[in-house]
Amino acid sequence: MSSSAPARFDRGHTDDLMSFLTASPTPYHAVATAAERLEKAGFRQVQETDAWDGTTGGRFVLRGGAIIAWFVPEGATAHTPFRIVGAHTDSPNLRVKPLPDTGAHGWRQVAVEVYGGPLLNSWLDRDLGLAGRLSLRDGSHRLVNIDRPLLRVPQLAIHLDRSVHTDGLKLDKQRHMQPIWGLGDTHEGDLIHFLEEETGLTEGDVTGWDLMVHSVERPAYLGRDRELLAGPRMDNLLSVHAATAALTAVSTSPGLPYIPVLAAFDHEENGSQSDTGADGPLLGTVLERSVFARGGSYEDKARAFAGTVCLSSDTGHAVHPNYAERHDPTHHPRAGGGPILKVNVNQRYATDGSGRAVFAAACEKAGVPWQTFVSNNAMPCGTTIGPITAARHGIQTVDVGVAILSMHSARELCGADDPYLLANAIASFLEG
Incomplete structure (x- = not known):
């Protein structure tokens, strides 16, 4: 490595992130992967239909593509505040329609619907797999992941589109976005029967599905000094992974003054309005039941929420070297520069001066450098679950994340050390 290369931190975290991304092609797989890691750390799953107890230890709730996990430390009271890290499990992609079997002119295709706001061109001429959740006739669910080249969205040749340049x-x-997956005549039921065979099910077992395509190309280090990370779904599984790692780490810390929480929601990319989205009741219900399980009252809940802070962790924009004029001229977050604090006075992000101080203190305690992101005034600003969480629950919320390029592409890019730095800042925040 040359002397001008950036400092390298622990790459074990980033290696693990790469494994997490590969194992999590859909929100359903992401929460299953997170749950497996939590269970290894001593957390146990609780069912929403069961009565909860208020004993110490780690617990988590799974619902669809969302997971809420929390750790009750020794000495926690009914009004002990929470420290929450919020993230989302979904990414823009192509999702299979209810009648998936289609095709034309001797090509067999899969009918898909565009989910969220993907960069459509990034899905062209790319080897794609198929994954998601199958709903079975007996009421159970089965995860499926065909993680090999199965589909492709072919681009039109330049000879047939001379105006493209x-x-x-x-x-x-x-x-233009319907992928091909074979040759021949199309028959109703082909795709689902294929998935039944792949998962060892009997024909007719599957009565419902939530399926989506994904790039089968693996995450990889990039650059002369391997200081960059390229991979899929970093918006926002990078944050889900960092928060899971931080929560399991702090659960072994003695004397926690707060109850640390991971809240990873589905459907952020299309507005969060679902029973598993941040604009639904899931988080509030879980926190409230946790208070009541510890013998608390409505007054205890109000006291706990009043002292609670949430970090809404989502990816943000690194300054693009080819489009620097699209960024604010005085705020240029760089890959490798540590996590970013995201600010927007029109409440597209929930950060205020008090929240900035909370995040700055966490980073200082962890020894983590950090940066600030503000949108160019002439450009519309994106948003996160941060303002939704703040407004829905009356909880102080701070928007943070990691600066990336190619956001909403099938393959995104960040500094290889930034995920590790974010995880350390989150752990410091959770510890208080």
Whole structure:
């Protein structure tokens, strides 16, 4: 490594993130992977339909593509405040329609619907797998992951679109994004029967499905000094992984003054309005039941919420070297520069001056450098679960994350050390 190369931190965390991304092609797989790691750390799953107890230790709730996990330390009272890290498990992609079998002119295709706001061109000419959740006739569910080249969205050849270099690539979401997966005539039920065979089920077992395509290309270090990380779904599984690692780490810390919480939601990319989204009741219900299980009252809940702080952790924009004019001229977050604090006075992000102080203190305690992101005034600003969490629950919320390039692409890019730095800042925040 040359003397001008950036400092390298512990790459074990980033190696583990790469494994997490590969194992989590869908929100359902992401929460299953997180749950497995929590169980190894001593957390236990509780069912929403069961009565809860208020004993110490780690617990988690799974619902669809969402997971809420928390750790009750020794000495916690009914009004002990929470320290929450919020994230989301979904990423923009292509999702299978209810009638999936389609095709034309001798090509067998899968009918898909565009989910969220993906960079459509990034899905072209890419080897794609298929994964998700199958709902069975007996009421149970089965995860499926065909993690090999199965589908492809072919781009039109330059010879048939000579204007692409002058007018730009124009893609119609309905006509141009349907992937091919074979040759021959299309028959109703082909795709689901194929998945039944792949998962060892009997034909007719599957009566419902939530399926989506994913790139089968593995995450990889990139660059002369391997100081960059390229991979899928970093928006926002990078934060889910960091928060899971931080929660399991702090659960062994003695004398925690707060109850640390991981809240990873589905459906952020299309507005969070679902029973597993941040705009649904899941988080509030879990926190409230935790208070009541410890013998608390409504007054105890109000006291606990008043002292609670949430870090909404989601990826943000690193300054793009080819489009620097699109960024704020005085705020240029860089890959490798540590996590970012995201600020927007119009409440697209929930950070205020008090929240900035909370995050700065956590980073200082952890010895982690940090940066600030603000949108260019002439550009619309994205948003996160931060403002939703603050407004829905009356909880002080701070928006943070890691600066990346190619957000919403099938393959994104960040500094290889930034996930480790974010995880350390989150752990410091959870410890108080």
